[in-house]
Amino acid sequence: MLNDLFAQRVNPDVPSALSGLFPQDTDPRAISFAAGSPNESLFPVAAMQTAFDTAIAQTGAHLFQYQTAQGNPDLRAKLAARIGKWGQVATTADNVVLTVGGQQAIELVAKALLNVGDEVAVEVPTYVGALAAFDLYQPTYHAVPLQADGLDLDRLEETLKRHPRIKLLYTVPDYHNPTGITMSVAKRRELVALANRYDFIILEDSPYRDLGYEHAPLPAIKSFDTEGRVVFVSSLSKILMPGLRTGWLVADGDLLAAIMRVRLASDLETGNVVHAAIDAYLDANDLDAHIAALKTSYREQCAAMVHALAAYFPDDISYTQPAGGFFYWVTLPKEIDAAALLENTVIPQAHVSYVPGTNFYPDRDVHNSLRLCFTGLTPAVIDAGMHRLGDAVKGAVRGVKPVV
Amino acid sequence: MLNDLFAQRVNPDVPSALSGLFPQDTDPRAISFAAGSPNESLFPVAAMQTAFDTAIAQTGAHLFQYQTAQGNPDLRAKLAARIGKWGQVATTADNVVLTVGGQQAIELVAKALLNVGDEVAVEVPTYVGALAAFDLYQPTYHAVPLQADGLDLDRLEETLKRHPRIKLLYTVPDYHNPTGITMSVAKRRELVALANRYDFIILEDSPYRDLGYEHAPLPAIKSFDTEGRVVFVSSLSKILMPGLRTGWLVADGDLLAAIMRVRLASDLETGNVVHAAIDAYLDANDLDAHIAALKTSYREQCAAMVHALAAYFPDDISYTQPAGGFFYWVTLPKEIDAAALLENTVIPQAHVSYVPGTNFYPDRDVHNSLRLCFTGLTPAVIDAGMHRLGDAVKGAVRGVKPVV
Secondary structure: OHHHHOOHHHOOOOOOOOOOOOOOOOOOOOEEOOOOOOOHHHOOHHHHHHHHHHHHHHHHHHHHOOOOOOOOHHHHHHHHHHHHHHHOOOOOHHHEEEEOHHHHHHHHHHHHHOOOOOEEEEEEOOOHHHHHHHHOOOOEEEEEEEEOOEEOHHHHHHHHHHOOOOOEEEEOOOOOOOOOOOOOHHHHHHHHHHHHHHOOEEEEEOOOOOOEOOOOOOOOHHHHOOOOOEEEEEEOOOOOOHHHOOEEEEOOHHHHHHHHHHHHHHHOOOOHHHHHHHHHHHHHOOHHHHHHHHHHHHHHHHHHHHHHHHHHOOOOOEEOOOOEOOEEEEEOOOOOOHHHHHHHHHHHHHOEEOEEOHHHOOOOOOOOEEEEEOOOOOHHHHHHHHHHHHHHHHHHHHHHOOOO | OHHHHOOHHHOOOOOOOOOOOOOOOOOOOOEEOOOOOOOHHHOOHHHHHHHHHHHHHHHHHHHHOOOOOOOOHHHHHHHHHHHHHHHOOOOOHHHEEEEOHHHHHHHHHHHHHOOOOOEEEEEEOOOHHHHHHHHOOOOEEEEEEEEOOEEOHHHHHHHHHHOOOOOEEEEOOOOOOOOOOOOOHHHHHHHHHHHHHHOOEEEEEOOOOOOEOOOOOOOOHHHHOOOOOEEEEEEOOOOOOHHHOOEEEEOOHHHHHHHHHHHHHHHOOOOHHHHHHHHHHHHHOOHHHHHHHHHHHHHHHHHHHHHHHHHHOOOOOEEOOOOEOOEEEEEOOOOOOHHHHHHHHHHHHHOEEOEEOHHHOOOOOOOOEEEEEOOOOOHHHHHHHHHHHHHHHHHHHHHHOOOO
């Protein structure tokens, strides 16, 4: 059997955290709240077309030669300045690494840190892509619950006391995927103090930080870092376009060197041409003005979804109150399995889809929650889809409750 | 110590196989035979600029959205047809995966197959980037020597008999990096038979296969594959431009599924925009005509180097006779350490550089060889640099020989 030659990390008995997330529904009435994709009608296509042209014209042949593993220095300088301005992180181009989306940045940090069995703390629920990346290195997980203002630090500290060898904590502090929750500034500061005290590294994954619908971005956790223990990760996928496959990380000292070492061995370098085009785009356009336009649109879509949650869903459910980002997180009564509901009722009858919550938990032990993304649809379509979904959920809730 | 939190794979006591390969020499007379970069004066820049423009104009916003993890289907179909035509591999777009250069393809195969301590056979010397990628998964290596017609299959079979758990063999069959050697067709066929008999997977890495200066490309090892045991890897870096960061692999069945699983977790997907531009380039241009122009130039450069090896180097050295690709491999008398010679004499006095051979051996136990790349320099500059290098080598050989 050829399969016997595969590494343990691809054990077919344990499906990937990224598998089965986006069910297909080819019905013409289908409305999907599943994929966390940005709205492509808002993409600055013409400006980027010009930027590719400019970048190639300016640099010529050398643009297409092997370059450096860290990536385009001008773009790195702009990103360093950006996280300085909007996240209070004092850093320079030398500490920035361009990656294939935020996903590669997460994978590189996992690769630089994790031996088989190493202990990792994650907030739950958490980003499925991060779990998939960590899973490649077969860690032991410790799940820490989220509160309305972010990670429950008391529970984290209890966990650290019981498991002092935890070496990595993963968090999405801004408009969290999948819940939309944002970590308070006080908790950001305290989290760094815990990392210093209990000797672990924080992986701060913040692709949505610029997309706040109520207030300016908060200081990054990295801004409180005193010992080079925080790796900050972000991406242009949500604020510019995901097809550019451009993420980035900020790290310091030996940790940066360790990340660069595994990066070089993984793919040598990435995306010169695209990175030069993005740099040219940023020279010729105001990214913050583009982000303001995104926020105007997404804010309305976000409002349409919460309106629909209040209007069409039964009282027995609860949901988060995101102030930015892409997602709502809905918790159904305990008895309802969101994956079964999706497959048996919501897709075939309501022609609506969402991502069931189970894969957002490393132990896959919670089944009554679901993620809804609002960014791809107009307010009217959101309303129509949520009405159908709300009815389906009402039916399911009635089905599990005794009739009085 | 933060370093105590790093994974074993970044053990600072063992430098990366990719470290220290390209010494800097800022002297204006400096001539480098080190980096294996294609000649950027031959890059089809204007055609690619048009291709980016065409691709963006044709597809618009959706080009910049999340796409598929395997990559642009049109480009995959073209690459499948190409390796059918030039390598006799019967395959389709469904079996092709686009990657970040060939490097990521190698890393993904290693990731899909290797647990810590798993046994890997490599020809020696071998590509340093492959060793760096394998090193991430901490295998046990078995080194198998090369002959003038490729891997020594008798020695390989002896090794397989002694180490029946070898699960992966890595080979560069066409114009091998670093030696320029090409594996005979008979050996390709026999290697697949060995893989079937001894139950291992072959990673066939063939970025130079189109750059033969004497004959058409040979059938790929993959063309003899009867059990889906061969993963074929190639790249557009050497025949088009490395800054496109576009490699590809061909794999089958469960092995393809395993590779895709680790790929998705590693970076989700790569390079939509660039892949669409390459596809547009291939629609509008004749890649084989471009390759013919590359070969005309590289053939002359290759001849200039072998002429200089014969003219300026002492009789005590030996060198390979490549019929294509980028490299010559020079073996010095056993007593001469090529790295020390480079650092102490060749760079400071002759202002020439090469890559010392040690890192091309997994055990780093051979020190008297060096790799020379001829693609970046004109025949006249090759001649001048080789003259200086030959004189330096003559001096070193005199230094270690008793004066008669």
